[in-house]
Amino acid sequence: MSPRTTRTSGPIEHKSLSPRARAKPSAKPVVKPQVELPASVTLRQLSSLISVSPVELIKQLMRQGFMANINQTLDYDTAARMATDLGFEVARRATAPSTDGADEAKRQGLSEDAKKHLQPRAPVVTVMGHVDHGKTSLLDSIRKTNVVAQEAGAITQHIGAYQAEIDGQKITFIDTPGHQAFTAMRARGAHITDIAVLVVAADDGVMPQTIEAISHAKAAGVPVVVAVNKIDKAGANVDQIKQQLAEHGLVIEEWGGDVICIPISAKKGEGISDLLEHILLLAEILELKASRAGPGVGTIIEATMDKTKGPMATVLVQKGTLALGDTVFVGGIVGKIKAMFNDKGKPVKKAGPATPVKILGLQSVPQAGDLLTAAKNEREARLAAEALRSERQQGSQVPKGARLEDLASLSQAGKAKELNIVLRTDVQGSIEPVRDSLQQITTDKVTVRVIHVDTGSITEGDVMLALASKGIVVGFNTRPTLGAQKMAELHQVQVRQYKVIYELVDDMQKASRGLLEPTYVDVLVGHAEVREVFSSSKWGKIAGSYVLDGKMLRNAMARVVRGGKKIHESNVTSLRRFKDDAKEVAAGLECGIGVEGFGDFEVGDIIEAYRKEQAGEASS
Numbered sequence: 001m002s003p004r005t006t007r008t009s010g011p012i013e014h015k016s017l018s019p020r021a022r023a024k025p026s027a028k029p030v031v032k033p034q035v036e037l038p039a040s041v042t043l044r045q046l047s048s049l050i051s052v053s054p055v056e057l058i059k060q061l062m063r064q065g066f067m068a069n070i071n072q073t074l075d076y077d078t079a080a081r082m083a084t085d086l087g088f089e090v091a092r093r094a095t096a097p098s099t100d101g102a103d104e105a106k107r108q109g110l111s112e113d114a115k116k117h118l119q120p121r122a123p124v125v126t127v128m129g130h131v132d133h134g135k136t137s138l139l140d141s142i143r144k145t146n147v148v149a150q151e152a153g154a155i156t157q158h159i160g161a162y163q164a165e166i167d168g169q170k171i172t173f174i175d176t177p178g179h180q181a182f183t184a185m186r187a188r189g190a191h192i193t194d195i196a197v198l199v200v201a202a203d204d205g206v207m208p209q210t211i212e213a214i215s216h217a218k219a220a221g222v223p224v225v226v227a228v229n230k231i232d233k234a235g236a237n238v239d240q241i242k243q244q245l246a247e248h249g250l251v252i253e254e255w256g257g258d259v260i261c262i263p264i265s266a267k268k269g270e271g272i273s274d275l276l277e278h279i280l281l282l283a284e285i286l287e288l289k290a291s292r293a294g295p296g297v298g299t300i301i302e303a304t305m306d307k308t309k310g311p312m313a314t315v316l317v318q319k320g321t322l323a324l325g326d327t328v329f330v331g332g333i334v335g336k337i338k339a340m341f342n343d344k345g346k347p348v349k350k351a352g353p354a355t356p357v358k359i360l361g362l363q364s365v366p367q368a369g370d371l372l373t374a375a376k377n378e379r380e381a382r383l384a385a386e387a388l389r390s391e392r393q394q395g396s397q398v399p400k401g402a403r404l405e406d407l408a409s410l411s412q413a414g415k416a417k418e419l420n421i422v423l424r425t426d427v428q429g430s431i432e433p434v435r436d437s438l439q440q441i442t443t444d445k446v447t448v449r450v451i452h453v454d455t456g457s458i459t460e461g462d463v464m465l466a467l468a469s470k471g472i473v474v475g476f477n478t479r480p481t482l483g484a485q486k487m488a489e490l491h492q493v494q495v496r497q498y499k500v501i502y503e504l505v506d507d508m509q510k511a512s513r514g515l516l517e518p519t520y521v522d523v524l525v526g527h528a529e530v531r532e533v534f535s536s537s538k539w540g541k542i543a544g545s546y547v548l549d550g551k552m553l554r555n556a557m558a559r560v561v562r563g564g565k566k567i568h569e570s571n572v573t574s575l576r577r578f579k580d581d582a583k584e585v586a587a588g589l590e591c592g593i594g595v596e597g598f599g600d601f602e603v604g605d606i607i608e609a610y611r612k613e614q615a616g617e618a619s620s
Contacts, residue, residue: 034089041079043072050083053258054285057082117293122163122170122354123283124192124316128217129199130209134229137266138199139173142276161301161314161356162343166276171283172316172354174301191220192299192316195282197275198226198250202236202263206244208454212461214248215452219420219469223282224250225260227275232265290353295374296322300330301356303365311335311362315372317351322374324349328362329381331370332389335362336378404472404494404511418447419512420471422462425455426478434476437505446512457564458495463487472496476504479566485524486549494521522557523613526550528593530605541599542574542592545607552585556609558595562602570596572609 035049043061047054060082061072074082080090127135142164162173174193196217200210217224228241242252242261251257260278264271297320303313313330315322322328326337338361342348351357366372375381404419421438425431431453441448452465458473458480464487466473473480473488475497480488488495498504532544545552554575560568574594575582585591593607 033087034091035083036091037076037079037083039076039092040073041076043074046074046079046082050086050088052086053253055258055260055282056253058281058285060085117291118289119292121288121290121352122172123194123279123286123288124172124174124354125195125197125279126174126193126222127197127199128213130201130204130207130213133199133201133204133207133210134266135199138197138227138229138264138272141266141269141272142173161316163356164276166273166280169280170354171276171279172356174316192301192318193220193222194286194288195279196220196222196224197279198224199229200226200241200245201230202228202238202241203230203233205237205241206248211248211454212452214245214250216465216468218249219451219465223286225262225275225278225282226250226252227271228261228263229266231263232268232270238263288354290319292319292321292352294320295376296320296326296328296351296372297374298322298372300366300368300370300372302368305365309360311365312358312360313362313366313372314356314358315351316356317353319353320374322351322357322359322372326374327378327381328359328372328374329385329388330362330366330372332385333362333364333366334378334381334385337361404496404507418449419508420466420469421448421450421508422466422469422471422473423450423453423476424458424462424473424478425453425476428455430476431455434501434504437501438474438508441505441508441512448508448512457481458484460484460487463491463493463495466493467491474498474504476501479561479564481564482527482549489524496521521613522610524550525556525609525611526552526587528552528591528607528609530601530603530607531590532603533601534592536594540594541601542576542594543601543605543607544590545593546590547585547587548606549587550609551587552591552593552607552609554581554583557611558593559608559610560595560598560601561606561608562604568595568598570598572596572607 037046037049041049043054043057046052047057076092080092083090127138129135139162143162164171164173196213198210198213198217200206214224226245228238230236231238242255245252245259245261246255246257250259252259252261254261260282262271262275262278264275266272296317298315298317301314301316303311306312322337322340324337324340328335328337337359339359340348340351341358342351343356343358348357373384375384423431423435423438425434435450435453438448438450449471451469451471452462454462455478457478458475460481460483462473463480463484465471472494473496475495477499479497480495484495487493496504496507498507527548527550528543528545529548530543530545534542534544536542552572552575554572556572558570558572559566572593573596574592575585576592577585577589582591595607
């Protein structure tokens with residue numbers, strides 16, 4: 001009989017654990033840690049007392065034929081035997097520890113009346129991983145439908161939300177085109193994921209996007225389940241994958257960690273039931289609940305303009321019930337739900353928590369990550385939408401990043417807790433010394449966390465991860481791409497660049513101790529691309545350029561960038577439109593640019609105009 005079919009009620013009586021349930025003894029004799037246990041204790045409390053994953057404790061009980069949940073009450077003998085098998089010296093105490101009361105109702109900020117309506121809900125699972133490692137094929141195997149064949153090039157081009165039912169229990173899956181979409185939604189405040197499934201191809205290994213997905217999942221603070229896919233292919237090496245995962249901070253259970261790792265073949269359907277069983281077990285431990293009472297509230301997963309049907313949006317309901325005919329507002333948009341479909345395209349009239357639905361009836365296309373709310377009436381919806389629209393126009397709804405200077409102020413006031421850093425270096429050899437130096441900065445006031453490291457230019461993904469994690473981006477001998485620069489400016493994410501390691505470490509130390517002095521940062525004014533090179537008897541070499549964005553200013557500070565690397569830095573000495581001198585030239589126009597001390601222009605060079613500004617000041 002499957003362990004899932006064996007249920008218990010009330011306290012679990014003492015039963016001797018088998019040898020396989022016992023922890024492996026240490027090779028060296030050590031002093032056993034001590035723990036005091038009351039006459040009865042819940043599995044959750046025992047997990048907290050001995051710092052062992054609830055999953056491991058539940059597995060021990062499952063091996064004895066018990067199916068327990070995290071609130072299961074254990075008698076002293078059973079709890080003591082489990083703790084002893086895990087290497088603890090147990091003593092008995094008279095009273096049970098009090099619970100912290102951090103239940104789902106408290107986390108959701110529900111009223112006493114709303115707490116009565118809390119019911120278990122389906123877990124929301126985001127599938128992440130490197131391109132072509134089998135994310136959508138995994139969902140295809142679960143849903144028994146050919147999703148992959150509908151995608152261009154068999155690669156997911158959009159975000160899809162699907163619901164599967166396993167043994168009468170539902171799981172909601174979100175299939176993303178990448179971890180950046182996952183993080184972009186978090187940056188907008190949409191914390192919708194309960195569990196992340198990381199798909200890694202057994203014949204390919206941990207790849208750059210796999211590493212980034214790990215960083216994004218860790219930063220989100222969600223538990224990770226690893227699905228090692230393509231175990232049926234030649235060259236598959238599951239043990240090597242486990243080693244690579246450990247190198248990036250994901251230590252699997254059989255190696256002493258807390259990460260569930262399941263070998264699967266999405267193509268042949270092998271291991272899928274085991275993966276789903278572990279997802280449901282983890283969901284049970286998380287005790288996911290929501291109230292179906294009240295108006296529906298959900299998050300926009302994706303939205304598009306259909307040529308025949310108009311604006312369409314996929315919504316993941318998070319609480320309450322969304323119903324056909326409801327008047328809703330989302331991000332300044334008002335609408336009335338005229339039609340609602342489930343993930344299989346079938347019409348539905350109602351949708352409760354953790355249910356994805358596609359809706360018709362919005363006035364325009366909302367943004368992914370926006371919150372959709374059902375209103376009592378149209379007047380209430382229009383007032384709320386107008387307020388949201390006003391906030392968005394004023395920029396107050398644009399997510400904002402953190403700044404090192406703000407951390408220094410908070411640290412000085414004793415309020416700072418942690419500094420999250422996204423680190424980019426020029427070469428692989430720089431990663432370890434820079435990362436180790438940063439991680440040693442941690443003080444009694446501030447914990448420094450390097451949440452992601454990589455080599456090459458700073459990307460938009462780095463900026464989004466820093467934004468979602470309330471952190472900063474640090475570049476060591478590397479520069480941000482144009483897109484990353486624009487995104488950092490829009491969201492006020494601080495990108496700090498260093499060439500010398502001791503300067504980098506010194507700034508972080510000062511910030512963590514509240515001693516960082518005001519610094520000046522480069523604020524980009526505009527970019528121009530060199531299209532032709534001319535000679536001038538007065539100015540020397542002139543770059544015939546096209547202004548890509550922003551504007552070019554005479555006397556502005558300037559950099560000449562070739563192939564992503566800075567080759568010169570000085571000032572704009574001349575700026576001309578045709579034969580006339582100009583003070584500035586706007587985007588979309590051509591001009592001639594002279595740069596002080598430089599004449600070796602090449603077609604394709606990028607000229608960056610910028611100004612110096614004290615960090616923290618508002619940009620004009």
